[in-house]
Amino acid sequence: MARLLLVLFALASLALPFALALAEPADPREGAAIVFAPWTSQAEAFARIGEAGGAVVRAGYVPFIAIAIAEDARSFAAAVREAGAIALLDPRALAPCTTPDRMP
Structure with a gap:
């Protein structure tokens, strides 16, 4: 059973980059969900986005x-x-992870 779980985990790990690639935004000019490491603060994420030329x-x-x-x-x-x-993901893919009432 443990071996099966290990194989399934390995397959899922290999599939994740492909799933993320399919969810990339078509055009960041229309919006993109930017995901940073979980230990990144909101202020730091906003600053990095601004420094990169985004809003x-x-x-x-x-x-x-x-x-x-x-x-x-x-x-x-x-x-x-x-x-x-x-x-960078299509924002519709992460819609449940965002809220319109938490504007910067």
């Missing part, structure tokens, strides 16, 4: 997720990843 439009229930927009999609995606973002 936060909505906060998440958890401090390390924020919805942001950016004019220059390519440079923003690269800059925010360089600033420590784990993933």
Whole structure:
């Protein structure tokens, strides 16, 4: 049983990057869910997004997720990843993790 669980965990770990790739935002100019490491504070996440050329439009229930927009999609995606973002996702994929009443 333990061996089966280990195999299932390994398969799930391999599938996660593909699932995240499919959920990437079509265009960060229209909004992207930016996910940082869980120990990232909300203030730090907002600052990193701003420094990367984006603007936060909505906060998440958890401090390390924020919805942001950016004019220059390519440079923003690269800059925010360089600033420590784990993933840029379609904001609709993380809709349950955000709330419209927690604006910065």
